[in-house]
Amino acid sequence: MSDVPFTRTQFLKAITGIADGRTNAEELTKDLRVALLQFGSETPDNLSCSKQIEVGTVGSETGPKLRIQELLFSDIAHVVESEPMSEALNTSFPGITDEDWDAFGRLTTLIYILLSRDARQSG
Numbered sequence: 311m312s313d314v315p316f317t318r319t320q321f322l323k324a325i326t327g328i329a330d331g332r333t334n335a336e337e338l339t340k341d342l343r344v345a346l347l348q349f350g351s352e353t354p355d356n357l358s359c360s361k362q363i364e365v366g367t368v369g370s371e372t373g374p375k376l377r378i379q380e381l382l383f384s385d386i387a388h389v390v391e392s393e394p395m396s397e398a399l400n401t402s403f404p405g406i407t408d409e410d411w412d413a414f415g416r417l418t419t420l421i422y423i424l425l426s427r428d429a430r431q432s433g
Contacts (some may be wrong), residue, residue, distance in 0.1 A: 328365050328374060329425045335372065338365040342374070343354040373426030384422035391415035 324345035328338050333376045343360040350356040364377045395411040 317345070317348045321345040325425065329427065331372065331427055335365045335367070339363075367429045370429050371426045373428045374422065382422070382426060384419065384426050387419040387422045389417070391419045 324338075324341040327341060328334065332338070333341075342363065342365060346360050346363075347356055362377050364375060365373065366375045368375060368380045368382050368385075371382055371384070374381075375381055377387075391412075392415075395406065395408060399406065399411070
């Protein structure tokens with residue numbers, strides 16, 4: 311991850327652009343992908359991620375979504391939030407509690423909801 315203030319600012323700008331609906335979905339997607347790679351670098355994981363994501367509309371909501379699927383990240387987060395903590399997470403962080411996992415899940419869901427907006431808004 312880049313600690314360069316410019317790349318951090320560009321990534322935040324791309325993310326807030328999605329929430330604000332500053333421009334059309336194609337431009338928001340392009341800005342997000344570029345900023346993601348500048349901030350996170352062009353590792354195989356980040357390159358794969360940038361190809362799989364876009365900003366688009368599903369139903370009446372516009373926000374970050376999977377490129378091929380009609381599935382917003384906020385909808386995925388809602389489902390993951392209600393799942394029990396995985397063994398891998400428990401093994402990696404032995405002191406994590408169910409309440410900690412619940413807090414992580416809730417915050418993650420709220421962040422994705424924050425990035426989504428009613429499709430009738432600008433952009």
